[in-house]
Amino acid sequence: MKVRGLPQQNICLPAGFSFCAASAGIKASGRPDLALVQACQGTTAAAVFTKNRVVAAPLKVGRASLTASRGRVRAVIVNSGNANCATGQAGIRACQEVCRELAGLLGLHPSEVFPSSTGIIGVPLPVAKIVLKLPELTAARAATMQGVANFARAIMTTDTRRKLASATFHSGTSAVNVLGIAKGAGMIHPQLATMLVYLFTDATASPSELKHALLYCCDQTFNCISIDGDTSTNDTVLLLASGRSGVRLKQASVRKDFSEALLKVCQSLAEQIVFDGEGVKHVIRLSVEQAKNRPEARQVAQTVAHSLLVKTAWAGADPNWGRILAAVGRSGIAVDPARVSIQIGDQMVCRKGVGCVFDEKRAHKALAQPRCEVRIFLGRGDSSIRFLTTDLTAEYVRINADYST
């Protein structure tokens, strides 16, 4: 089946979910800005949220609802074009009203509705526009790939393309599907960013089993990417399990298969988010190796991934390892510069703190590719981390100087 606007990849639809989208007029452009997932009875859920202390209203409401419902979610309502953040008590009430109205239409308890918002901060949520559109929205829901494609499109802000990934594993004769839909673009940094990720599976799992798998996968993927170092007020990763496959996570081997499938989906979405970063021309696979432990590897990786001088050098495909070394030196980790080595592409460019003789043209060519590997060896231990980051281009500045997020 040809699905309009969907990337040419094999996406599997887990049983138990239906999707739809509409244009409610929240975005001035008139583009789709309201999206709904309905989940079958018995669907369990787990979520992780931004670590920013400024937290948007839907995250407060969603977190409270998950607690009240004991990890049961029957519907997810997402709007783009307005973050409903820094909107005070009025913002909370606005979010609750949307959930209540939707719950009424679908015959659910309001705490079974999970809300998300993304877009501009500090502007009141246009509740009336949203509520007016809910009947049309709920009528359109369908357990089809076209529904998924419409949902993925409606949650986009400055994203240039939909972000979807799926994986399947088998337990006996039963297939278990995992589907992920995400939005990203700017403001992407560890501890999440204006990144909304919805993960769906037809496995049968308790909320705590889901939470465990979700934390493991986020640590490896969404917490290892950085575009601009800013952390959004609205980041949410939500995992829903319909149980429709009949496959339970009780068994260790099934849990392992499930975690692997979920990781694969999260990895793909994390990559798609970084490759679609605002103004990104080059994606850098940054490894920090020979660290004493993973937190210190992460701290060095973050400092390098966040350095304007490093990121602008990458924009120019300039193999300027001195800037990388200087960023390592100010990372707050007690590195001995005389033990630090740096590799760009397949060449060592700095060995034990001193520049190597290397083929600059080849290093430039490696960095000029859409993706390039940069490895930093700290000479302190056996831990490492793989980070996905980007260059910083004049185009990024243009996007963010012109656009009110």
Add this chain to the structure above:
Amino acid sequence: MKVRGLPQQNICLPAGFSFCAASAGIKASGRPDLALVQACQGTTAAAVFTKNRVVAAPLKVGRASLTASRGRVRAVIVNSGNANCATGQAGIRACQEVCRELAGLLGLHPSEVFPSSTGIIGVPLPVAKIVLKLPELTAARAATMQGVANFARAIMTTDTRRKLASATFHSGTSAVNVLGIAKGAGMIHPQLATMLVYLFTDATASPSELKHALLYCCDQTFNCISIDGDTSTNDTVLLLASGRSGVRLKQASVRKDFSEALLKVCQSLAEQIVFDGEGVKHVIRLSVEQAKNRPEARQVAQTVAHSLLVKTAWAGADPNWGRILAAVGRSGIAVDPARVSIQIGDQMVCRKGVGCVFDEKRAHKALAQPRCEVRIFLGRGDSSIRFLTTDLTAEYVRINADYST
């Protein structure tokens, strides 16, 4: 007297110092890249250096020389165009050779020569070129404003103008002069940056008196500016006292006058550095107020000053306070967003975590000025900090994507 290329300001020359510069061919452009100060006998010194763990050779040599000479400096030799950083033991030997050769020419002990370098990292220092030029350089030294202007020009890299400031105070019938010469441009962030600052006075002071005054002034000025958040491997602030005015710092009132004069000079140089930041169009005077203590005020200021989304909004003169609030929220300080207020220009734009109704055009106009005030109120205490930072423009990216530092 008209001094070629010097800003139209009243610069006072402290007695006991002579200055000169030359082109040694370190810069491919052929521009002046070697600068010398000679100080009279008895000159005392104190210095502060980068906190980056990657430290360039001249800083290691200079620090050791200050210890060996017990805070006596008779000459300062600075080259631009090459940072002599990440050059290993060979870099240390190269720096020592320059100091030794200069000491020989001037009849000094090598530990009385203080070296500095700024420019590209990881390229061997062209010692032969420098040594060859030393006789011509030393012959040219003069206690004149032209000498000062030449010195200030030769230490520049991507700076577009010389940075000079001076102040004078009186003790009885004696005048005491303080003169400062700096280079800055990119890579400017608290804990110093490729920022070289040379401060000269004709007061009489012990090295420890100088160190005390210097730390106080750096904390208020050079540690409260940020352009791109990167910290250089070569940052140095050096203060020399010739004693030629005959005015001692023994007396508390003189010490206070001296500190004030030094602070004034440092403040002016810090401002000049920020205004000449790479690609800077707007300078922001950022106050963080109502913090529990100064370190927490500093941490919030740094996070905001370092946020790409905030800096790009400033580039577009966009009064996007949501990005500022989001940066405050991820600063690591336990702020309560419901107590945070933000002022842009003369208007409150966010009060206690919620957006105000304000005149957006007026806020845009305020941010479009070369300098604009942004105040953040944390509602936590009585401490505050004043920070000087900049926008981030596409021009910054162009400069740093094209240029090998």
